[in-house]
Each structure stands twice: as structure tokens, then as C-alpha cells.
Amino acid sequence: MNNFAYSRAADVADAVRQIAADRNAKFIAGGTNLIDLMKYDVERPVRLIDITRLPLRAVEETRDGGVRVGALVPNSDLAYHPLIEARYPLLASAILAGASAQLRNMASTGGNLLQRTRCLYFYDTATPCNKREPGSGCSAINGINRTNAILGTSEACIATHPSDMCVALAALEATVHVAGPSGERCIDFADFHRLPGDTPDRDTNLESQEIITAIELPAKGFAENHSYLKIRDRLSYAFALVSVAAALEINGGRIRDARLALGGVAHKPWRDREAEALLQGAVPERTVFAKAADRLLRDAKGYAHNAFKIDLARRAIIRTLAQAANATPQIQSVKKIR
Amino acid sequence: MGSSIGAAGSRSESQAKPAAISITLTVNGESRTLSVAPWTTLLDLLRDRLDLTGTKKGCDHGQCGACTVLLDGRRVTSCLTLAVMKDGAEIVTIEGLANGDADALHPLQKAFIEHDAFQCGYCTPGQICSAAGLIAEGRAKTADDIRELMSGNICRCGAYPNIVAAIQEAMDAMGGRR
Structure with a gap:
């Protein structure tokens, strides 16, 4: 880890002032990803601005029936919060599918959104990587790409976003609240993370002088018909090869509203409105689940080691939609997929 | 932590040697005031400064859990924890788990x-x-x-x-x- 200066932010305005004053500074909260990347020399900030003393730890109901989550709420506290357990069990389940108990105790809500890819080559400073070093090339496209993306890739980058929590937040259509030098703004979750295109060094649309202050969940939580299914190389504490968040609103034997988001397959949590539209109004059964899966995966592209993900994703989508429709969500401590 | 900051850029700013920072931790019930460099992890502080070598360094990347300690009662990986960020915290390691009594077992x-x-x-x-x-x-x-x-x-x-x-x-x- 390189030497760096350290300072504490007194409030949000002070944090924004400090980050604006030093373009090679970074905010630190939980640090579970940043410290790791610094130990690998992937990140080399000259200053860390400690934001853990900011008053961003509340989980509170909003006037329009939603819930606002402060950016510093630890992942474990969020997953086990009574409001989240009762009204957004899909989010609670996705959080508990990620990382380990220790890391969930440390990692912040805002930081979870900003974690970087676990592509092998992003971490290996001896190899080219357009995300780490723009213009140097992508080692994964012709390399060991078993864990890499199958959707929304570019010639420059086939990395995936590693978060589980974000897959649920995408399905729930959360909003990201941020503050910057020119004030506050809200970013729809679908617009927060980016596709790699020819600028894979930019993971998100957060500006360099902005800070995440909160995540807001809309009133609709799909608490009755939902499931988060994560498929990975070992049964716990591993990143997803494919994960699926499914949320359905079922009324009178038909699907009235449907959300489907995938993790482990793209540079951002992947949603496909056309696939979701195929589910709207349909009787919840396997044939329509399969149609939605085929639509979502119609442009999927496999590479030398990850083409298996296309069929895996198709099966996982069908299974997760069935779990959601049957109100038998995957329980993260039970490893049998039902 | 904004991703765009990760883009290539000059690192010429703020290159003056950062100063050590004074922090106070309660470690296994005992108050300890220490001057630490910002990049010192809690794990290295425990092992190298306080001689509490019960906490182990395994992977040093938060993947193995050998460095787990209790920080304000919650389990964390001390290898991914910067000591300067935990000023005022209460730490319990394996040495202090049985209420600091060296002969007792938890x-x-x-x-x-x-x-x-x-x-x-x-x-x-x-x-x-x-x-x-x-x-x-x-x-x-x-x-x-x-x-x-x-x-x-x-x-x-x-x-x-x-x-x-x-x-x-x-x-x-x-x-x-x-």
C-alpha cells in the first residue's frame, strides 16, 4: 500500500470541499474493497478522506411510503433492519448472499454501489487492463474469462459488476441521492452504473467531486413474490457466476408487474424491459418464464470460457421466476435450490 | 470513492510525507494511546505494536478470516481496517475474549x-x-x-x-x- 495523507470530513459539505480540493483523493467508508485494491497497488490515492463520521446512518420511512437508507448504513444492519426484512425481503436476501458476515459488518451501503470489478486482470497490475489503465488493452477478452460478462460488453472491456445488493436495488428501482459542489441530485438506479463502451475506467455516472448520501426505495417492495438466486463456484462467500433477482406482483392468477435483474453477467445490474413486458399480464408459468429468459438473453455473447453462462442464466431466470411466483424464495443459508 | 477518480492522472499533488496520527483504542479492556501512520492496518497494529500475536495474518485481503477481531462488539477483518479510522473504538482479540483472564477460557x-x-x-x-x-x-x-x-x-x-x-x-x- 502506498503512503497517503488522511483527513476526516466533518459534514457532507466538508467532504465535498475536501474531495474537490484534491483530485487524487478518495473517500473511504467501510474500506473493504478500497483497502484491498490499495494493497494490490490498483488504487493509489494520495489522500483518504474518512467519511465515517458523517450523519448518514439512518434508515427511515419517506412521506410517499418508501424507505431512505443513509449511505453509511452497514450492509448487515440494512439486511437485518425490520423495515427491510418486512417490506423489501428481496433486498435483504441479496445482501445476505454477498461477501461474508465480517465484510457485511464493515461495508457501507454507498460503498457497495462503488465497488470495482473482480476481473482477474483488473487486479493484476502486470497485465493490460483498460479499466485500470485506459488504452492499455483488455486481457480478459482473449484470456481467462470464465467469470466475465456475456451482455453489454465492448471491445474494450468484458468486466462484470460484482455486487449482489445492487441487483436487488435495480429490480426495486431505487434512487441514488448524491451531493456535489453544485448541490444535490438524484440518479435513477438504472442510470447509476454504466456499460463499458470505450470508457471502461468509468464504472458509474457519479462525478468525481460527488458523494452518495442515501439510497431511496420506492413504496413497492414486492414482499410477497420475490426471490434472489445466486449461482457460484462455491456455496457461500464467492462472487456470482450468474445471479437473478425476480419480483412479481400477482393478482387474480396473472402477473400485473414484473421485475427481473441479473448479476454476474454485465458491467451493471442487467435489466431488460422487453423481457419484463412479456411477463406482464401473463399467467405465471414456465413457458412464459422461458420466453422472458430467451428475450433477455437474445444478444448474449459468450467468450472462450464463459459461454456456459448463457444457458446457466436462462435456467436461473426460469427457476427464480418460479420461486417468486410460488412465494418460495431462495433462503441464503439453505443451499438446495428449490 | 467515485469511480472516475480512478482514471489515470497526475499524482504530483499532496506528496509531502503524511504525519502520524494519535489515536486511543481500548484493547481487551485496556486503554492504549498510539501514534500511527495512516496506512497501518488494525491487524499490523495489534501484532507489531501491541504484541498481540493471537490475531493471525492469513491472506491479508479479507478473504480468509484469520484476522477476525471484535470491534465495538462486531466481528470485522482487521486486515482491511485502518487503525486511524477507529479512534475511540473498543477492540477484543482472542487474548481478551475470556475477560482478559489469561488462565480462563471462553x-x-x-x-x-x-x-x-x-x-x-x-x-x-x-x-x-x-x-x-x-x-x-x-x-x-x-x-x-x-x-x-x-x-x-x-x-x-x-x-x-x-x-x-x-x-x-x-x-x-x-x-x-x-
Whole structure:
């Protein structure tokens, strides 16, 4: 880890002032990803601005029936919060599918959104990587790409976003609240993370002088018909090869509203409105689940080691939609997929 | 942590040598005031400055759990924790788990011995501190729950069945639910 200066932010305005004053500074909260990347020399900030003393730890109901989550709420506290357990069990389940108990105790809500890819080559400073070093090339496209993306890739980058929590937040259509030098703004979750295109060094649309202050969940939580299914190389504490968040609103034997988001397959949590539209109004059964899966995966592209993900994703989508429709969500401590 | 800051750029700013910072921690019940460089991890501070070598450095990347300690009562990986950020915190390591009495054993320590829940022992302090955190969290009710919620602690010897049995016994002894 390189030497760096350290300072504490007194409030949000002070944090924004400090980050604006030093373009090679970074905010630190939980640090579970940043410290790791610094130990690998992937990140080399000259200053860390400690934001853990900011008053961003509340989980509170909003006037329009939603819930606002402060950016510093630890992942474990969020997953086990009574409001989240009762009204957004899909989010609670996705959080508990990620990382380990220790890391969930440390990692912040805002930081979870900003974690970087676990592509092998992003971490290996001896190899080219357009995300780490723009213009140097992508080692994964012709390399060991078993864990890499199958959707929304570019010639420059086939990395995936590693978060589980974000897959649920995408399905729930959360909003990201941020503050910057020119004030506050809200970013729809679908617009927060980016596709790699020819600028894979930019993971998100957060500006360099902005800070995440909160995540807001809309009133609709799909608490009755939902499931988060994560498929990975070992049964716990591993990143997803494919994960699926499914949320359905079922009324009178038909699907009235449907959300489907995938993790482990793209540079951002992947949603496909056309696939979701195929589910709207349909009787919840396997044939329509399969149609939605085929639509979502119609442009999927496999590479030398990850083409298996296309069929895996198709099966996982069908299974997760069935779990959601049957109100038998995957329980993260039970490893049998039902 | 904005991603765009990760883009290539000049690192010429702020290159003056950063100053050490004074922090006070309560470690196993004892108040310790130390001057630390910002890049010192809690793990290195415990082992190299306070001579508390019970906490182990395994992977040093938060993947193995050998460095698990209790920070304000919650289990964390000390290798990914910067000491400067924890000014005022209360730390409990394996040395302090049995209320600082060097001859006493915590119910988890007793249960690990009774169940032969280790072979080489390197992961054991982390396993035990993690299990103490798990019991305090009160979320584990079944053996499946224990396995899932202990997945941040790797045992290369593969003592897992005995580790789960030891934790179940200690959880019962401590009045927790199985």
C-alpha cells in the first residue's frame, strides 16, 4: 500500500470541499474493497478522506411510503433492519448472499454501489487492463474469462459488476441521492452504473467531486413474490457466476408487474424491459418464464470460457421466476435450490 | 470513492510525507494511546505494536478470516481496517475474549478444545472471534445458519464439522438459540 495523507470530513459539505480540493483523493467508508485494491497497488490515492463520521446512518420511512437508507448504513444492519426484512425481503436476501458476515459488518451501503470489478486482470497490475489503465488493452477478452460478462460488453472491456445488493436495488428501482459542489441530485438506479463502451475506467455516472448520501426505495417492495438466486463456484462467500433477482406482483392468477435483474453477467445490474413486458399480464408459468429468459438473453455473447453462462442464466431466470411466483424464495443459508 | 477518480492522472499533488496520527483504542479492556501512520492496518497494529500475536495474518485481503477481531462488539477483518479510522473504538482479540483472564477460557475456547475443532490452529483465533460475533448477532438458529454465517472463516485443514459442533455447543452454553 502506498503512503497517503488522511483527513476526516466533518459534514457532507466538508467532504465535498475536501474531495474537490484534491483530485487524487478518495473517500473511504467501510474500506473493504478500497483497502484491498490499495494493497494490490490498483488504487493509489494520495489522500483518504474518512467519511465515517458523517450523519448518514439512518434508515427511515419517506412521506410517499418508501424507505431512505443513509449511505453509511452497514450492509448487515440494512439486511437485518425490520423495515427491510418486512417490506423489501428481496433486498435483504441479496445482501445476505454477498461477501461474508465480517465484510457485511464493515461495508457501507454507498460503498457497495462503488465497488470495482473482480476481473482477474483488473487486479493484476502486470497485465493490460483498460479499466485500470485506459488504452492499455483488455486481457480478459482473449484470456481467462470464465467469470466475465456475456451482455453489454465492448471491445474494450468484458468486466462484470460484482455486487449482489445492487441487483436487488435495480429490480426495486431505487434512487441514488448524491451531493456535489453544485448541490444535490438524484440518479435513477438504472442510470447509476454504466456499460463499458470505450470508457471502461468509468464504472458509474457519479462525478468525481460527488458523494452518495442515501439510497431511496420506492413504496413497492414486492414482499410477497420475490426471490434472489445466486449461482457460484462455491456455496457461500464467492462472487456470482450468474445471479437473478425476480419480483412479481400477482393478482387474480396473472402477473400485473414484473421485475427481473441479473448479476454476474454485465458491467451493471442487467435489466431488460422487453423481457419484463412479456411477463406482464401473463399467467405465471414456465413457458412464459422461458420466453422472458430467451428475450433477455437474445444478444448474449459468450467468450472462450464463459459461454456456459448463457444457458446457466436462462435456467436461473426460469427457476427464480418460479420461486417468486410460488412465494418460495431462495433462503441464503439453505443451499438446495428449490 | 467515485469511480472516475480512478482514471489515470497526475499524482504530483499532496506528496509531502503524511504525519502520524494519535489515536486511543481500548484493547481487551485496556486503554492504549498510539501514534500511527495512516496506512497501518488494525491487524499490523495489534501484532507489531501491541504484541498481540493471537490475531493471525492469513491472506491479508479479507478473504480468509484469520484476522477476525471484535470491534465495538462486531466481528470485522482487521486486515482491511485502518487503525486511524477507529479512534475511540473498543477492540477484543482472542487474548481478551475470556475477560482478559489469561488462565480462563471462553465457552467457545472450551468447546473448540472439546470438539477438536482445529488441526494446525492457525485459523482458530479468527474462527473463535467470528463465532463470538455470530452468537452476539443472534441470527444463527440452525447448523445451516452457522455454516453460512461462518463462511468468512476458511480452515485449510477442513475442521469444519467440528467447528460447527463446537459453536453449537457454545451457543447453547451461552444461552443462545441453536
